[in-house]
Amino acid sequence: xxxxxxxxxxxxxxxxxxxxxxxxxxxxxxxxxxxxxxxxxxxxxxxxxxxxxxxxxxxxxxxxxxxxxxxxxxxxxxxxxxxxxxxxxxxxxxxxxxxxxxxxxxxxxxxxxxxxxxxxxxxxxxxxxxxxxxxxxxxxxxxxxxxxxxxxxxxxxxxxxxxxxxxxxxxxxxxxxxxxxxxxxxxxxxxxxxxxxxxxxxxxxxxxxxxxxxxxxxxxxxxxxxxxxxxxxxxxxxxxxxxxxxxxxxxxxxxxxxxxxxxxxxxxxxxxxxxxxxxxxxxxxxxxxxxxxxxxxxxxxxxxxxxxxxxxxxxxxxxxxxxxxxxxxxxxxxxxxxxxxxxxxxxxxxxxxxxxxxxxxxxxxxxxxxxxxxxxxxxxxxxxxxxxxxxxxxxxxxxxxxxxxxxxxxxxxxxxxxxxxxxxxxxxxxxxxxxxxxxxxxxxxxxxxxxx
Amino acid sequence: xxxxxxxxxxxxxxxxxxxxxxxxxxxxxxxxxxxxxxxxxxxxxxxxxxxxxxxxxxxxxxxxxxxxxxxxxxxxxxxxxxxxxxxxxxxxxxxxxxxxxxxxxxxxxxxxxxxxxxxxxxxxxxxxxxxxxxxxxxxxxxxxxxxxxxxxxxxxxxxxxxxxxxxxxxxxxxxxxxxxxxxxxxxxxxxxxxxxxxxxxxxxxxxxxxxxxxxxxxxxxxxxxxxxxxxxxxxxxxxxxxxxxxxxxxxxxxxxxxxxxxxxxxxxxxxxxxxxxxxxxxxxxxxxxxxxxxxxxxxxxxxxxxxxxxxxxxxxxxxxxxxxxxxxxxxxxxxxxxxxxxxxxxxxxxxxxxxxxxxxxxxxxxxxxxxxxxxxxxxxxxxxxxxxxxxxxxxxxxxxxxxxxxxxxxxxxxxxxxxxxxxxxxxxxxxxxxxxxxxxxxxxxxxxxxxx
Numbered sequence: 001x002x003x004x005x006x007x008x009x010x011x012x013x014x015x016x017x018x019x020x021x022x023x024x025x026x027x028x029x030x031x032x033x034x035x036x037x038x039x040x041x042x043x044x045x046x047x048x049x050x051x052x053x054x055x056x057x058x059x060x061x062x063x064x065x066x067x068x069x070x071x072x073x074x075x076x077x078x079x080x081x082x083x084x085x086x087x088x089x090x091x092x093x094x095x096x097x098x099x100x101x102x103x104x105x106x107x108x109x110x111x112x113x114x115x116x117x118x119x120x121x122x123x124x125x126x127x128x129x130x131x132x133x134x135x136x137x138x139x140x141x142x143x144x145x146x147x148x149x150x151x152x153x154x155x156x157x158x159x160x161x162x163x164x165x166x167x168x169x170x171x172x173x174x175x176x177x178x179x180x181x182x183x184x185x186x187x188x189x190x191x192x193x194x195x196x197x198x199x200x201x202x203x204x205x206x207x208x209x210x211x212x213x214x215x216x217x218x219x220x221x222x223x224x225x226x227x228x229x230x231x232x233x234x235x236x237x238x239x240x241x242x243x244x245x246x247x248x249x250x251x252x253x254x255x256x257x258x259x260x261x262x263x264x265x266x267x268x269x270x271x272x273x274x275x276x277x278x279x280x281x282x283x284x285x286x287x288x289x290x291x292x293x294x295x296x297x298x299x300x301x302x303x304x305x306x307x308x309x310x311x312x313x314x315x316x317x318x319x320x321x322x323x324x325x326x327x328x329x330x331x332x333x334x335x336x337x338x339x340x341x342x343x344x345x346x347x348x349x350x351x352x353x354x355x356x357x358x359x360x361x362x363x364x365x366x367x368x369x370x371x372x373x374x375x376x377x378x379x380x381x382x383x384x385x386x387x388x389x390x391x392x393x394x395x396x397x398x399x400x401x402x403x404x405x406x407x408x409x410x411x412x413x414x415x416x417x418x419x420x421x422x423x424x425x426x427x428x429x430x431x432x433x434x435x436x437x438x439x440x441x442x443x444x445x446x447x448x449x450x451x452x
Numbered sequence: 453x454x455x456x457x458x459x460x461x462x463x464x465x466x467x468x469x470x471x472x473x474x475x476x477x478x479x480x481x482x483x484x485x486x487x488x489x490x491x492x493x494x495x496x497x498x499x500x501x502x503x504x505x506x507x508x509x510x511x512x513x514x515x516x517x518x519x520x521x522x523x524x525x526x527x528x529x530x531x532x533x534x535x536x537x538x539x540x541x542x543x544x545x546x547x548x549x550x551x552x553x554x555x556x557x558x559x560x561x562x563x564x565x566x567x568x569x570x571x572x573x574x575x576x577x578x579x580x581x582x583x584x585x586x587x588x589x590x591x592x593x594x595x596x597x598x599x600x601x602x603x604x605x606x607x608x609x610x611x612x613x614x615x616x617x618x619x620x621x622x623x624x625x626x627x628x629x630x631x632x633x634x635x636x637x638x639x640x641x642x643x644x645x646x647x648x649x650x651x652x653x654x655x656x657x658x659x660x661x662x663x664x665x666x667x668x669x670x671x672x673x674x675x676x677x678x679x680x681x682x683x684x685x686x687x688x689x690x691x692x693x694x695x696x697x698x699x700x701x702x703x704x705x706x707x708x709x710x711x712x713x714x715x716x717x718x719x720x721x722x723x724x725x726x727x728x729x730x731x732x733x734x735x736x737x738x739x740x741x742x743x744x745x746x747x748x749x750x751x752x753x754x755x756x757x758x759x760x761x762x763x764x765x766x767x768x769x770x771x772x773x774x775x776x777x778x779x780x781x782x783x784x785x786x787x788x789x790x791x792x793x794x795x796x797x798x799x800x801x802x803x804x805x806x807x808x809x810x811x812x813x814x815x816x817x818x819x820x821x822x823x824x825x826x827x828x829x830x831x832x833x834x835x836x837x838x839x840x841x842x843x844x845x846x847x848x849x850x851x852x853x854x855x856x857x858x859x860x861x862x863x864x865x866x867x868x869x870x871x872x873x874x875x876x877x878x879x880x881x882x883x884x885x886x887x888x889x890x891x892x893x894x895x896x897x898x899x900x901x902x903x904x
Contacts, residue, residue: 007802033662035679043802061645128476171478190643210485226708228486229701246698249681252707256678260710261795267789267877268782275794276801279814286786287819291851292783294823298777298830304771310772315763315786318770319756320557322777322886323749327780330720330879332740337719342727347521349728350459350495362731378750400742425719427782434774450662 003036010043016050026055032283034063042072042276046079052364059092066097067302071277074104082109086116094249095122096142099129101452129244137221138214140254141244145174148185148201155197157187157311173232175242176205183234183242185209211236214243222254223346259401262344265422266291266337289427296431300325300438305443310449315384317445320392321438327396328403328437336425343411343421353412357405364404368397391448395441402440403433455488462495467642478507480864486515494524494728498531511544512890518549523729526556534561538568547574548594550701555821581696589673590666591705593687593696599627600653602636607649609639625684627694628657635686635694637661663688666695673698674706675798714796717874718789720745741879748883752890759894768837769897772844773890779823779848779857780889781882787812787859788877795863795873809857816856818847839890843900845891854892855885 016024029052031038037056040062041049053061055078065073077085085105090098090113102110111129117123125143127415146164148157161174174187185205195204210232212221225233227246233251235244260272268289273282303322304311311318339356342348348356370392379389406431411421468476481504489508493501495514505513507530522700529537536555542550542565554562563895564580569575575597584590598616600609613626620852626639637657647656663675663686677685685703687696712724720741725734756763763770791808794822796802800808823844831841858882863873 001733003587005802031660033680035681044695078573084670100551114809148747167543208483226704228485229487231700248704252678252700252704255704255707256711256797259715260797262716263711263718263789263793264717268786269789274799274801275790275811276799279811281807282790282811283818286783286815287822289786290779290819290823291826294775294780294826297749297772297778298827300774300778301771304774305768308767308770315760315767316757318763319753319768320749321773322752322756322890323746323779324751325774326744326745326752326883326886329882330742331738333878334721334741337715337721338725338734339728341715345708345712345726348681348848350457351728356727358732359727359731363734364736366731366735367742370739371742374743374746375709390588426785430781432779435777438774450680451539 001192003032003041005039006429010040010204013040013052014044014048017044017051020051022199027050027323028131028216029056029060034128035067037064037162040070041076042069044203049076050079058088062089062092065089065101066093069274073282077095077101077105080111081115086110086113090117091119091122091125094142094144095125096131096140098122098368099126099139102126102318103130118269126423132214135216137212137216137218137235137246138244139252140218140221141214141246143244145175145234145242145245146173147177147181147242148187149176149260150176150200150205152203153198154192154195157192157201158197161192173234173245175234176201176210176244180239183209183211183236183239183240186305188368200226209234212246213238218251218254219258219344222251224252224254227346231330233294242311259346262340262425265420266333266340266425278303291429293431294436296427299435303438303442304434307446310446314385314388314445314449316383316388317391319387320395320441323375324437324441325434328399328401328433331364331367331400332403332407332429332433335364335404336411336421336429339408339411340421340425343415354391356412357408360404360408364401368400368404370396386450391441391445394448395437395444398440398444399433399437402436405427408438429444455484457488457491457495458704462492465492465504466500469503471494472503474507477504481512485521486512487518489516490519490521491633491872493528494521498527500529504533508539514541514544515680516655516801517541517553518545521726522556525553529553529557534568534887536563537561538565540621542569542578543571543574546596547577547581547592548565548592550574551578551591554578554842555582555586555839556706579651584666587670588666589664589668589687589698590679590696592673592702593666595696596873597627597686597694597697597710598625599694600639602628602630602652602657604651605654606644606647606656608652609644610649613644625686625697626684627697628653628871631696632691633693633785634690635663644769660841661686664698665690670703671710671796672702672772675709675827676685677703678707679798692745695870710796714792714874714877717872718792718877719786720879745879748879748886751887755887755890755894761824762894762898766901768835768836768840768895772840772847772893774845775827775844776851776889776893777886780851780885783819783852784815784855784859784881784885785877787816787856788873788881791860791863793876794872806863808864809860812860813853816853817849820852821854823852824849839900843893846900847889847896850892850896851889 056064068076090101098323102113105113114126146161148160174189175183176185178184185207186209187205189203191204191282210228212224214235214237231248232247234242235246235429237243267274269285269286270288273285375396376389376393379392410424415421508516509727520528554565557565566575568577591765598613600612626641628637628639630636637659638661639653639657643656662680664676666689668688683700685698687693687698689695721737723737723742725737827848828841828845829846862876866876867873
């Protein structure tokens with residue numbers, strides 16, 4: 001059954017560390033999964049974590065480091081010498097994890113650690129991987145894979161696979177390449193096992209294979225693996241040569257990250273933060289959007305200031321300021337969220353911007369009518385002013401329509417200019433719609449009161 | 453390279469269908485992946501899709517149906533007879549997909565389709581799977597797996613694996629069970645291949661294995677697979693007997709769905725909708741939160757109504773209504789989003805509610821001070837009323853703190869009572885904080901003006 005971290009367990013562990021009860025700690029660590037030990041490390045202080053770390057077997061120790069939260073890992077790696085990092089952390093890792101880890105180190109330490117690696121092939125793989133731009137398939141892939149040539153026979157394949165497979169934890173697929181290393185297909189292990197040894201790969205392999213280029217953005221990689229239900233995806237260079245493969249576990253992390261990022265944008269948080277971060281980090285991540293909200297509020301105050309006399313004459317106009325602002329904000333967030341999610345999941349379909357706006361107009365009109373009729377009913381019952389009742393309902397309908405169209409348009413426009421559409425959601429849309437809504441409300445109000 | 457759907461391609465396809473150009477269609481369908489054909493089906497009308505469907509090979513045809521959007525699939529299955537569904541869709545599917553598909557049919561059709569299945573083992577597996585509650589590991593798992601007994605020798609294993617492996621697309625892991633079918637460990641295929649045939653499984657297998665129960669919620673399944681980087685996870689019943697396995701591709705769907713759901717909640721959308729849905733569906737998904745916003749707005753109007761005289765005396769009080777409301781809303785959404793995300797990702801750490809509230813107090817105080825000082829500066833420069841300036845700043849600071857604490861408390865409290873904490877986000881928090889903010893603002897305003 002999965003391990004569950006409790007406060008009692010952490011206390012027990014702390015006591016064992018204080019008493020240097022190495023036997024108990026080694027026994028416990030032997031039974032725990034590296035991911036659980038990483039979770040425990042998040043709760044310990046640096047000295048305690050180091051004490052436990054030095055008792056771990058080499059392979060488990062490096063798996064623990066991979067599984068740590070990034071900020072905890074940075075602190076931890078900082079406390080180790082380059083020699084220790086090279087020998088106890090990097091050496092037993094696959095190339096993708098190794099490169100990620102080294103990429104997080106300060107520049108000088110990176111070179112030092114790489115120069116201390118004993119396996120020169122690993123060192124060269126890591127240097128290769130570090131060159132790819134972050135957020136691309138190249139930066140996500142690992143170099144370990146099994147590739148066979150199309151003109152080999154089954155016997156040669158089996159021998160080569162045993163050799164290449166040594167460093168690989170789990171064989172997902174065997175790739176087939178031509179003499180120029182170009183990826184041309186895949187081969188099932190099952191088929192290899194039941195075919196006579198002299199048969200050539202050429203007559204056995206499946207020639208179609210979905211692949212991505214090293215420069216493919218990671219969001220697209222995630223969408224492709226999700227759409228085609230792939231466990232592993234090969235990566236080729238511009239010439240079509242096989243250079244690596246991406247496994248689903250790394251993509252799950254990307255999917256989570258992307259979803260978290262969009263969610264945080266919609267909630268007005270500018271950085272990837274967690275409730276366990278410090279007050280300082282949390283405040284800094286939240287302040288930027290608050291300042292935008294503040295600027296919006298000042299603008300709003302100016303708009304209302306223009307209509308000060310109207311409010312003095314008809315103070316009941318002020319009653320519905322929050323309603324108008326809130327509804328505009330809500331509708332804008334709703335409509336932009338649907339577009340942002342559609343863009344992220346690649347499910348927007350083939351209709352163009354115009355038909356999307358037309359559809360949003362329909363939705364906003366429908367919901368706007370329902371809301372304005374309800375508020376009209378309320379006002380006719382409870383307010384003496386027919387002017388106010390009509391103003392509120394007409395303004396509400398207009399605000400809902402404008403906010404809906406605006407919320408649909410902005411993320412589509414940002415996306416067209418290659419700006420992250422998620423920027424449009426959350427406080428940005430809310431603030432813009434607040435101001436727009438106030439304008440509409442007071443403008444219609446003045447028209448209505450003038451008309452009577 | 454991945455296929456990209458274009459409008460031109462759809463037109464070409466439509467022409468081919470109109471001209472009944474079966475050769476061309478069969479050739480195209482042979483080259484396309486089932487997921488791409490499914491994407492094409494989303495764009496075709498029912499008659500067109502049926503025409504193409506009947507030209508597909510059986511296995512591809514059923515894979516296409518699995519990959520369709522749920523609403524398109526429902527319509528499509530509706531147009532097929534039970535006989536056709538049993539023979540052309542269900543028979544070549546693995547048990548989890550088959551059960552999902554049948555579960556979507558109307559009750560009478562479910563029984564009809566099941567009774568028409570020729571493979572009785574498949575039928576029994578499907579009936580078993582349909583009994584598990586939706587959203588649990590049982591409903592997510594497939595029954596196809598390879599299990600060997602601990603007292604078998606390697607030769608028996610190899611034979612049994614060949615037999616059991618027939619229906620399985622891809623062998624992830626070999627599970628080891630005892631004589632009572634209890635899951636006790638896993639066995640690597642590599643090890644089986646290099647061990648003499650008379651050796652017993654007992655001396656070969658790895659005894660520790662992470663598993664879940666059939667009743668484990670799917671969110672927990674996703675968290676476990678993500679945390680331990682698993683490609684496949686075995687499922688046991690209450691007695692610990694191995695009953696199925698869950699693969700990562702199904703969990704990726706769960707992770708996406710959960711993330712999408714939280715995002716939609718935060719955006720005030722109550723159902724899983726996409727921009728390609730009808731105006732009617734989109735409106736219905738968005739109306740509930742708008743009605744809550746409407747009710748909130750009416751409440752807000754009542755609050756302001758109480759202070760009507762204050763506004764008539766000091767109309768400048770009205771200027772900052774939108775600012776106060778917006779900032780309360782923004783802060784509330786920020787703080788609740790961090791908690792909701794922490795709960796979803798299981799990264800809240802071990803600190804209790806009190807220390808979380810204390811930390812949020814710190815964050816809100818810091819951000820609140822920055823914002824109030826800025827607005828104080830603005831007001832001192834541009835407004836003649838010291839009262840107003842002080843009122844706005846004090847109210848803003850109070851609102852930011854109250855909204856932050858409220859946004860932290862509500863999702864934690866909901867979660868404690870097993871209610872989805874995401875309900876707390878979006879329009880709910882915004883609306884509550886709007887009203888709260890208005891109260892605070894006018895109350896402080898009255899105190900300030902009275903004091904002078």
